[in-house]
Amino acid sequence: MSITSPKGFRAAGVTAGLKASGKPDVALVVNDGPSDIAACVYTSNRCKANPVLWSEQVTADGRAKAVVLNSGGANCYTGPEGFQTTHASAELVAERLGLGAIDVVVCSTGLIGEQLERDRLTAGIEAAAGELSAEGGGAAAEAIMTTDTHSKESLRSGDGWSIGGMAKGAGMLAPALATMLVVITTDAELDSAAADRALRAATRVTFDRLDSDGCMSTNDTVLLMCSGASGVAADEAAFTEKLTEVCHDLAQQLLSDAEGADHDIAIEVVGAASEDDAVEVGRSIARSNLFKAAIFGKDPNWGRILASVGTTSAEFEPSALDVAMNGVWICRGGEPGDSRDLVDLDARAVSVTVDLKAGTESATIWTNDLTHAYVHENSAYST
Amino acid sequence: MSITSPKGFRAAGVTAGLKASGKPDVALVVNDGPSDIAACVYTSNRCKANPVLWSEQVTADGRAKAVVLNSGGANCYTGPEGFQTTHASAELVAERLGLGAIDVVVCSTGLIGEQLERDRLTAGIEAAAGELSAEGGGAAAEAIMTTDTHSKESLRSGDGWSIGGMAKGAGMLAPALATMLVVITTDAELDSAAADRALRAATRVTFDRLDSDGCMSTNDTVLLMCSGASGVAADEAAFTEKLTEVCHDLAQQLLSDAEGADHDIAIEVVGAASEDDAVEVGRSIARSNLFKAAIFGKDPNWGRILASVGTTSAEFEPSALDVAMNGVWICRGGEPGDSRDLVDLDARAVSVTVDLKAGTESATIWTNDLTHAYVHENSAYST
Numbered sequence: 001m002s003i004t005s006p007k008g009f010r011a012a013g014v015t016a017g018l019k020a021s022g023k024p025d026v027a028l029v030v031n032d033g034p035s036d037i038a039a040c041v042y043t044s045n046r047c048k049a050n051p052v053l054w055s056e057q058v059t060a061d062g063r064a065k066a067v068v069l070n071s072g073g074a075n076c077y078t079g080p081e082g083f084q085t086t087h088a089s090a091e092l093v094a095e096r097l098g099l100g101a102i103d104v105v106v107c108s109t110g111l112i113g114e115q116l117e118r119d120r121l122t123a124g125i126e127a128a129a130g131e132l133s134a135e136g137g138g139a140a141a142e143a144i145m146t147t148d149t150h151s152k153e154s155l156r157s158g159d160g161w162s163i164g165g166m167a168k169g170a171g172m173l174a175p176a177l178a179t180m181l182v183v184i185t186t187d188a189e190l191d192s193a194a195a196d197r198a199l200r201a202a203t204r205v206t207f208d209r210l211d212s213d214g215c216m217s218t219n220d221t222v223l224l225m226c227s228g229a230s231g232v233a234a235d236e237a238a239f240t241e242k243l244t245e246v247c248h249d250l251a252q253q254l255l256s257d258a259e260g261a262d263h264d265i266a267i268e269v270v271g272a273a274s275e276d277d278a279v280e281v282g283r284s285i286a287r288s289n290l291f292k293a294a295i296f297g298k299d300p301n302w303g304r305i306l307a308s309v310g311t312t313s314a315e316f317e318p319s320a321l322d323v324a325m326n327g328v329w330i331c332r333g334g335e336p337g338d339s340r341d342l343v344d345l346d347a348r349a350v351s352v353t354v355d356l357k358a359g360t361e362s363a364t365i366w367t368n369d370l371t372h373a374y375v376h377e378n379s380a381y382s383t
Numbered sequence: 384m385s386i387t388s389p390k391g392f393r394a395a396g397v398t399a400g401l402k403a404s405g406k407p408d409v410a411l412v413v414n415d416g417p418s419d420i421a422a423c424v425y426t427s428n429r430c431k432a433n434p435v436l437w438s439e440q441v442t443a444d445g446r447a448k449a450v451v452l453n454s455g456g457a458n459c460y461t462g463p464e465g466f467q468t469t470h471a472s473a474e475l476v477a478e479r480l481g482l483g484a485i486d487v488v489v490c491s492t493g494l495i496g497e498q499l500e501r502d503r504l505t506a507g508i509e510a511a512a513g514e515l516s517a518e519g520g521g522a523a524a525e526a527i528m529t530t531d532t533h534s535k536e537s538l539r540s541g542d543g544w545s546i547g548g549m550a551k552g553a554g555m556l557a558p559a560l561a562t563m564l565v566v567i568t569t570d571a572e573l574d575s576a577a578a579d580r581a582l583r584a585a586t587r588v589t590f591d592r593l594d595s596d597g598c599m600s601t602n603d604t605v606l607l608m609c610s611g612a613s614g615v616a617a618d619e620a621a622f623t624e625k626l627t628e629v630c631h632d633l634a635q636q637l638l639s640d641a642e643g644a645d646h647d648i649a650i651e652v653v654g655a656a657s658e659d660d661a662v663e664v665g666r667s668i669a670r671s672n673l674f675k676a677a678i679f680g681k682d683p684n685w686g687r688i689l690a691s692v693g694t695t696s697a698e699f700e701p702s703a704l705d706v707a708m709n710g711v712w713i714c715r716g717g718e719p720g721d722s723r724d725l726v727d728l729d730a731r732a733v734s735v736t737v738d739l740k741a742g743t744e745s746a747t748i749w750t751n752d753l754t755h756a757y758v759h760e761n762s763a764y765s766t
Contacts, residue, residue: 045690045693045694046692046693046694046695046701047689047690047692047693047701047704047717048693048701074686076686077685077686077689077714077717077718077719078718078719079702079716079717079718111686112686112687112689112690113684113685113686113714113719114719213672213673215671215672215673215687215690215691216690216693216694217690218686218689218690218693287670288598289596289598289672289753289757289761290596290598290761293757293758293761293762294761294762296758296762297761297762299762301496302460302496303457303459303460303494303495303496303601304495304598306430306460306495306601307428307430307495307598307599307600307601308598309429309430310428310429310430310431310599310601311427311428311429311599312429318429318430318431319462321430331460331496333462334430334460334462335460335461335462336460336461336496336497370672370758370762371758372755372758372759374672374676374758375676375679375753375754375755375757375758376755378672378673378676378677378680379676379677379679379680379682379753
């Protein structure tokens with residue numbers, strides 16, 4: 001169950017010494033084809049890291065043959081020297097594998113504002129190129145970890161083809177400064193437009209709705225590479241469904257491993273006039289520190305939920321709002337409903353349901369609670 | 384130096400038993416005239432508390448003769464019964480003071496989603512009405528405290544008139560669920576339009592730019608009452624200047640007493656193409672948990688600042704951005720600048736300056752760091 005499970009891919013993960021911990025920190029994934037179709041979505045942050053600036057050029061034509069990833073440094077806000085490091089990485093991968101540099105995606109994660117040690121990175125890429133194998137997916141997934149406590153992988157099978165994925169991070173595609181890097185492989189045959197549509201459809205309802213701490217990373221990248229090695233042309237709808245499952249699975253693994261979190265919170269907004277309204281309301285709740293701290297304290301403080309709803313432009317009447325936590329409707333019609341004593345917040349999984357009573361649309365946003373450990377990890381991260 | 388320093392006002396603060404702590408919890412302020420000009424700004428949250436819904440009607444005509452305030456309960460999300468409690472409070476004040484209820488502003492602060500104990504509130508109002516005095520400002524300022532560690536008061540004098548103020552809260556006008564209540568009194572002669580313009584101008588650059596935790600309260604109220612008792616017509620510009628000073632002073636007192644904060648952070652955005660751009664960028668940084676946790680950890684992590692800037696729609700080029708902390712330019716042109724070792728974050732006051740290099744406009748947003756104590760206070764608040 002890894003990115004080398006689909007046919008046509010080799011991978012490796014090695015230790016280059018970029019991380020002080022001495023753990024693996026360089027991963028390489030190669031698509032041996034016959035197809036080199038790829039699709040990629042990147043952070044929407046306007047201050048993008050050098051590897052993102054490079055990779056956007058690589059994937060602009062809907063093709064990529066390899067991706068090199070490093071932890072131990074984000075290569076972000078490192079200026080022209082940092083961009084040269086990224087470019088040199090792609091050049092080296094291309095040289096060792098007989099490709100063009102413009103077919104090599106680069107991803108980096110770790111501290112921002114510091115140069116990567118180019119010599120170590122280079123040696124790591126050399127080593128990874130020498131260790132590429134069809135069993136290397138697991139090692140690659142380990143090499144991209146930063147504050148992750150375990151590697152994240154997923155696999156789904158379709159009719160004659162399969163999709164494998166790996167991810168790192170404690171955050172999400174739009175938000176989360178703890179960079180999210182995701183590589184997904186498939187041996188299905190797809191054309192470039194279909195791959196792009198499928199990836200955007202899948203990420204829109206999975207990684208895009210994961211909002212761990214409302215912060216938007218400079219390096220987030222989700223790359224899909226299609227080898228076509230199964231020889232089976234995938235039905236686009238079926239492929240999109242399985243791809244969404246892989247993305248959802250990886251997103252939930254990211255959520256449950258978020259830095260310092262005690263609770264995984266699913267915020268479902270129903271009865272919305274539009275899906276956009278539901279997403280806006282869900283995000284506003286997910287970004288309320290007061291709500292998130294209350295969940296940490298196992299306090300079913302629904303007033304903080306309504307206060308967040310009130311900051312949005314969504315269609316609703318304040319006196320019509322219903323709120324449930326873990327299935328108990330503690331607020332009905334904007335007033336106290338069932339007793340909050342009925343809500344048990346001991347388990348890690350928490351569900352919040354908000355009924356806007358304004359329509360039939362819905363959306364779910366996932367977030368975590370705000371804990372002492374979150375503050376600790378993020379106050380000491382760079383020191 | 385209190386709200387009873389300007390001529391024409393009496394006030395009182397008493398213990399009604401709404402707070403479990405047994406501390407004072409009902410305040411009453413009366414404007415004895417001759418003028419009853421008033422102006423008021425309220426939370427922009429769409430889920431408003433009952434006292435806000437009531438008071439908006441009171442001040443709609445630019446006049447008010449008294450304000451009754453209680454801590455120990457926000458009377459928010461309490462439905463028609465809660466609204467009746469607010470209305471009954473105004474009626475009782477009116478009856479005891481020979482006014483119309485529609486001239487009585489009501490403010491409440493404390494837990495939301497629970498009914499106020501109307502009998503206790505009523506008895507408290509009776510007691511406060513009996514204790515009104517021209518020396519009662521300090522007692523009123525104490526009675527509106529919730530998690531505040533001390534009362535907040537301010538006083539400025541103009542040419543023959545003065546302005547007094549009191550505030551409670553740990554937050555801000557737009558944001559902060561820890562309700563901000565502010566009452567400002569003056570004996571200057573002003574017409575209704577001038578009072579409204581002055582209050583909006585003053586709050587726009589003070590309370591509105593205080594963003595402690597990005598959460599927007601349901602009860603925030605800033606009330607200005609003008610007695611005209613000095614007999615001196617105030618020059619509007621001079622009055623606005625002094626009123627802004629009072630608001631700034633109170634806002635800084637709120638900032639320095641914010642729940643669980645270790646640092647007061649002034650985020651100054653300069654070189655902006657517009658003031659709106661500067662405010663948007665400042666707010667985005669003030670709402671970054673990663674940045675705020677870093678300041679708690681005394682880590683001058685400027686990468687998290689740039690990452691926040693990158694989420695805005697402000698005009699700037701990423702490669703042009705400069706960032707200083709406490710006067711040290713640790714980021715120049717989007718790259719590492721002077722050594723971060725030069726930044727000493729031991730003191731409570733922290734300044735962050737971001738130069739967008741896109742124009743000549745600027746704005747300052749004030750916030751606090753994200754600490755273990757913040758999480759603790761807000762996870763245990765209602766339990």
